[in-house]
Amino acid sequence: MKKTGCRSNFGYFLREGIHNIFCHGLMSVASIGMSVACLLIMGSFTLLAVNAETNLKNLERENEILAYVDENLTEAEARAVGSKIAAISNVSDCTFVSREEALQSFVDEHQGNALFQNLPDDVLRHRFQIHITDIRYMEDTVEAVEAVPGVADVSAQLDLSKGFLTVRNIAGAVASVLVVVMLGVSVFIVSNTVRLATFARREEIAVMKMVGATDWFICGPFFFEGLILGVLSAVIAFFLQWVTYEALLRVIETSDTMRLLTVMPFADLSGWVLRIFLITGLLVGAFGSVTTIRKYLRV
Amino acid sequence: MVRLIDVSKSYENGARALRNVSIRIDDGEFVFLVGPSGSGKSTIVKLITAEIAPTEGRLMVNGYNLNTITPRQVPYMRRTLGVVFQDFRLIEYKNVYENLTFAMRAAGASGADIRKRVSYVLELVGLDKKMGRLPGELSGGEQQRVAIARAFLNNPSMIVADEPTGNLDPARSLEIMMLLEQINALGTTLLVVTHERELVNRFSKRVVAIDGGRVICDGTGRYYEHEENRL
Numbered sequence: 080m081k082k083t084g085c086r087s088n089f090g091y092f093l094r095e096g097i098h099n100i101f102c103h104g105l106m107s108v109a110s111i112g113m114s115v116a117c118l119l120i121m122g123s124f125t126l127l128a129v130n131a132e133t134n135l136k137n138l139e140r141e142n143e144i145l146a147y148v149d150e151n152l153t154e155a156e157a158r159a160v161g162s163k164i165a166a167i168s169n170v171s172d173c174t175f176v177s178r179e180e181a182l183q184s185f186v187d188e189h190q191g192n193a194l195f196q197n198l199p200d201d202v203l204r205h206r207f208q209i210h211i212t213d214i215r216y217m218e219d220t221v222e223a224v225e226a227v228p229g230v231a232d233v234s235a236q237l238d239l240s241k242g243f244l245t246v247r248n249i250a251g252a253v254a255s256v257l258v259v260v261m262l263g264v265s266v267f268i269v270s271n272t273v274r275l276a277t278f279a280r281r282e283e284i285a286v287m288k289m290v291g292a293t294d295w296f297i298c299g300p301f302f303f304e305g306l307i308l309g310v311l312s313a314v315i316a317f318f319l320q321w322v323t324y325e326a327l328l329r330v331i332e333t334s335d336t337m338r339l340l341t342v343m344p345f346a347d348l349s350g351w352v353l354r355i356f357l358i359t360g361l362l363v364g365a366f367g368s369v370t371t372i373r374k375y376l377r378v
Numbered sequence: 379m380v381r382l383i384d385v386s387k388s389y390e391n392g393a394r395a396l397r398n399v400s401i402r403i404d405d406g407e408f409v410f411l412v413g414p415s416g417s418g419k420s421t422i423v424k425l426i427t428a429e430i431a432p433t434e435g436r437l438m439v440n441g442y443n444l445n446t447i448t449p450r451q452v453p454y455m456r457r458t459l460g461v462v463f464q465d466f467r468l469i470e471y472k473n474v475y476e477n478l479t480f481a482m483r484a485a486g487a488s489g490a491d492i493r494k495r496v497s498y499v500l501e502l503v504g505l506d507k508k509m510g511r512l513p514g515e516l517s518g519g520e521q522q523r524v525a526i527a528r529a530f531l532n533n534p535s536m537i538v539a540d541e542p543t544g545n546l547d548p549a550r551s552l553e554i555m556m557l558l559e560q561i562n563a564l565g566t567t568l569l570v571v572t573h574e575r576e577l578v579n580r581f582s583k584r585v586v587a588i589d590g591g592r593v594i595c596d597g598t599g600r601y602y603e604h605e606e607n608r609l
Contacts, residue, residue: 291459
């Protein structure tokens, strides 16, 4: 007897997988529905975390340290201090602002106030605007900047930076926990659905075993069924995520308070979202189906 | 060929289903395995199909030593067997043709072979006109014919039929038994498990009687009167 090849089996598994989905339509719909819900919840929290991270990064960028240079130093000597500040490990950039530029900026901010007009040039000090790489080490960086010879004083909003840090850490932790929990829930639901499907087909599996089907052949259609369910769930969840994200984006754009937030356009994230959904869907489908069917192979 | 040599089987609950059973079934034979309920008939079928392993003794089926067979080899051993059940075990949502192609494909056959063989076997069992019907649309006798066709599809060396007429009326039972005899005439070894004395006595075949887990009679033809009374 001529044996079937891999391609022939692949076609058969695919056909049987699709056939199984339609044969157990209600269960398939339930499985897809639950997987879509889980992917959506997981996706929504991940997108929330991504946007929170973006906003925190923005705030991190805007959070600057001001290092005032000793007023007895000349401008050239003051500028030279910059190289020592830039050499500190957590400093990402360090911009020199002369006392004249600082004064001009101050006057520009208080235009119309006669009290601040015609101030002498040397009323302010030369300074450096410093941005840091990691806000977690801001306190250490401030101490390092204070220790640089020529630096008279340092102004840093340490409380604000600690606040940013706390918000980011909480958002990150919550998102991570939710991703793990939702992933676990998805696997459980798909595996439970496949378990019900395989239980319903236990006689069929027993017949396959009796006629000499290999374990791989028996697993094949269920494995493909799981994969197809996973892919369908991922695609549906992707489009629903897109629609809900765009709707939320419109709400944020029209809100006076929330428009201050930076929300990334879905187009920038869609590739990642689709990939993550597909990979998650495929893994959940494959894992859920194979682990469940193995139980029924002991005939 | 099947050989059971001093085979004993005890289940986990301590029940001894078989005690030192020795049976040899040669290629091409037609053997009835008879005995009352709980005598050990089903245990012998399960041993032959490698669903369970013997506790003691040696067991050979179609060239496979079932004492040393690996789980990977079991499917290939089963392809040398065809199994017919009392309750048919057809897949309800597949039609007759699909039930058969499914079984052949599961055993590793290719598309062209499947089409050719299924047509031949359906004609043999007289169901070529009903290949599009679902099992639920067939009579019990017809469903058992489909089950026999499925067992015979992969051209097995041996067919094991476990109470194949248990759910059928006497006329349909006789038809099924004649079909099995016809398949045996084509060279396939037949082991038919039954407790239907009348039916067994209509055929002049080898009869192995088992009771209490022991072989109590192994001969050709009708049951002996005293054995009939015992059984």
